[in-house]
Amino acid sequence: MRQLFAPGADAIFRLSLLVIGAGVVGLFLVTAGFSRSSYVTGVGVAPDQPAPFSHKHHSGELGIDCRYCHQGVEKLATAGIPPTWTCMTCHSQIWTGARMLQPVRDSLAQNRPLEWTRVNKLPSYVYFNHSIHIGKGVGCSTCHGEITAMQLTSRANAFEMGFCVNCHRNPRQFVRPQSEIFDMTWAPPADQDKRGPMLVAQYHIGRPDRLTDCSICHR
């Protein structure tokens, strides 16, 4: 009687099992990779803006202070987007004819606001407050990355809950002295594990279980 299965059938079966197994694992890997990719998180993607504003040039090279434009950052929940008038304090004097500044001049002339595409975005049920983070020693670059090196502005971190909670659970790893808040190249010093707890105590930062209360961010 003829064999029901050819000699190779076993190999095909094993291969199929392997492929299915690899497929399942692969699907998870791909999904995980995809959800972490910049396509989903927007990290590193610089969206089109009405004017190609360069943080690298203005802040990094010319040394304009962050707070010149983002005035609310130390006092308010929102750091604030500068009004057209802020741009025009300089650009009514320099680069007055530059084509890339045409939308800014139009905005002033027609009294129509500039519409910037949002780079950093939190869900509507998250209530983030800039001023308290600055006040408690969390510097700009901890969330926004090295903005002064960005020719076009992009998101430096995926602002998912894990990102926020990571710091709320271990603030000592991230806090820095007030003098270094606006240092965009700040990296934790080698002795952060010693300095961190001291800073946490100095800032009166609450216990981690307090900082991870839902009401800290959600209302």
Next chain:
Amino acid sequence: MTARHDPQAVDLATIRETLASGQGPTFWQSFDAVARTPAFRRFLEREYPAAAHLAAGPDRRGFFKLMAASFAMAGLAACDAGDDGRAKEVAYVRQPEGLEPGVPLSYASTTVIDGYANGVLVTTVNGRPIKIEGNPDHPWSRGGTDIFGQASVLGLYDPARSQAVRYLNRISTWDTFRAAMIGPVAALRADQGRGFRILTGPITGPSLIAQIQALLTDFPQARWHMTPPVSQGGLAEASQTLFGRRLDTRWHFDRARVVVAIDGDFLDPGPQQVGLSRAWVEARDASAGPLLTLHALAATPTLTSAKADYHLAAEPRDIAALVDRLAAAVDAPPTASDGRTAQWIARAATALRDAKGAGLVLAGAMQSAAVHAAVHRLNAALGNIGTTVTFTEPVLPDAGTVDGLVDAMAAGDVSTLLMLETNPVYTALSDIGFANALAKVTTKIYAGLYVDETALRCDWHLPLTHPLECWGDARAVDGTASLIQPTVKPFYDGRSAAEILSLLFDGEARDGLAILRAHWQGSQNAATYEPIWRTALLDGFLPGTASPEVSPPALAPKSADAPGAPLDLRPDTVTLLFRPDPTIWDGSLAASGWLQELPKPLTKIVWENVVAISPALAQQHQLENGDVVALALDDRSLDVPVWIVPGQAARTMTLTLGYGRRVTDTIFDGLGYDANVMRASPSPWLTDGVSLTKTGRKAVIATTQDHNSMEGQNFIRVARDGDAPQRQGEGVRPSLYGAADKPKDERAWGMVIDTDRCTGCNACVVACQSENNIAVVGKEQVAMGRGMHWLRVDRYYSLAKTDGNGLDDPDTHFQPVPCMQCELAPCEVGCPVEATLHDSEGLNLMVYNRCVGTRACSGYCPYKVRRFNYLDYSGGVAPSIQSGRNPDVSVRSRGVMEKCTYCVQRVAEARITADKAGAPIKDGTVQTACQSACPTRAITFGDLADSASAVAAKRNDPRNYDLLGELNLRPRTTYLAERAPRLPAKEG
């Protein structure tokens, strides 16, 4: 099967028996609760009464169909680009000075009800007014607010407001209007204004009054008529009869040792509510020695009679005689009698006699001149005039009546009629024929907030600006001139009444600010007046403008009293009383969804009116709640459902104004029943001799009366005056659940609600709705038990306070119930996804974005304070209304549970501010929305861990008790027991 809690056939006789035998519940909300009808049991015992129709819904096949559909829809939802309207950041071109993005700014302004002012602070965020708070510096309102003020924010954003000038109901422009008016105005001027009339709503604003009076000087033949304030009822007439001129009466509760209210309404909705309820409550709280008792006589239950320590239901036709009996009893104690009436009179008379010079007898606005005269004479005889009762110049200006205008219109004497801030076609009494007479006027100009009944009958309709977006002024009940300042640019193409007058009659139209400023500056130098004006704007009122007191006037002799209309005493007829509606007033606020859905304080009915009927009369006619009856008198008739109201005088029925309107494209179109049909001059507040017939039809009434009923006992507690202070609460008891191992923070938020101070006014409920973006769901949904108010005010009947009279005249109690924030919260046990859990300051949080909608928490909650979004109540509303929402509170969508969180957004704000300053949160910094809205300061909120805080002090009050304390859930919200006077030995 449906969850709709239809009023069941309840046998009133059985209920009466149950209550008399003491077998019934001590505190009850409805007859169903006393009778424990199957429907009520169902409502109480069902885990989710509001979801019953879902459970009873589709069969297996239908279920799969629905599931397939939802599955497909879920897929569609995933296609959303994630743009929730925040994908763009729109910067200012030039940032306005003083405006910081996202930071609330407050402006002192004024809300107006019935023409009178209440001082408020308007909170704006990013240039949008979003919340009304009380103005603590205002001499009349002293930081309190009322439902009307709180709801005015919604009115501003109402997309149904009139948005354009209309000529013959077609859209036109202001320029066209002005051009069209140049000729007629010149002709009127040439003719000294002959044939020109102005009709306004009640107006107290000095600048507008001055403007109209200046106009009347220019046009000597022109006349000004005014629709009287509803809240004034018959006061003006009474005062005219009594003193020969109009005077306002002031009551000084702080100088009184006893208050007797004859159909009093000082605690009821209206312009007097905020100021007088605060004054009364403070006097009651401050009275050293015996409690400042309130004796109330009322034909229909009101908040005033509900708060009374000794109350008596009396027929309106008997009230004058009862006042005379009271006066006689003060002089000579009557011989003992057992009747409730005699007992009430004896008690009130004794108290008044004992407190000579410090007694206070007052009569409600709706009472006749004869009753007011009798009350005044009694006060005079007791020496109360000049101490507890004083008189001031009237706040209302002199103006002609609506009757006079109708006569002139009918006679053809009116060629041009300008109507401002009034809707006479709806509000005028039916028998004077306003609409017919109006047709004889050549040029009819109407300025109003809405295209309403009057607008549709006029040539020109001019859109008015909302008080939150224009300049103006108004006077409070005490006369304090309060300034209205705009908090946002007008949304639509409207103008204020003052601007319209200026546009019509000034050579060059002036804007509202110029008119207002010019009036108050008068002949003063502009530079020297500037600082005074700035201070006034910052304060919201002009100090020292309260009406001056006048010396007690001589009283007209008793014989001068107008003889009352002959009483119709046919035994088969009833008396029909009319009252302003407790939520939508005279109909002028009918467009507000918040006010429509606000349960009426005593009946808890929403979205409509019904006629209140006494249990005795209902029993006689075999009527149940919702049965439609035909009321008729001569050619007037109205079919209206009845609602049985304990405390109603036996042969009296009460109907509230403001409903039964037919204006298409409005939310109030066709709601309720038009009381004006049954009203007639000369007694607009009472119609005698009405016949009552049962029609056999039944209407579905939406009431929240039994919704969220709790299972338990002793919800309300009464602390009797003179009893040894005895702790009402049970204190901390051991629990199997370890509360000690919960993390303890430095703060422990808690709330104490004083039920003795609560007058049931509902201001807290509307304030909560405004602060927390709470959705309006509509009558159908409320009827299913899906109302969304986080804070409800339960109204209980009992015999616990004094010796009330069973079903017919029981004691009434109010109890506001927000989330108790239990330390051992059962809801948290029920949640499978930890969407509700505690934070370390003791708030029982609700994390909307985690909630998957199992509703288990609601089933576990013994206080029934959780609300579920069965439908997407918030998503589909008009964009303009969405823009009025509080940006600091998440808007909840379908399938999410929500509840009170002690205004966690305010707590968080205070915490961040304190953290930044490195200072502790001072006691009183965080005020919950309900607390700051409360006109009587019944709610105290703060840190229980701080032993010096106000809330900790209240907790130590012996009157403090836990609601459902037997469950030992350690609620953070506790109550102070209501106070009651020491019961004297029964007279006779």
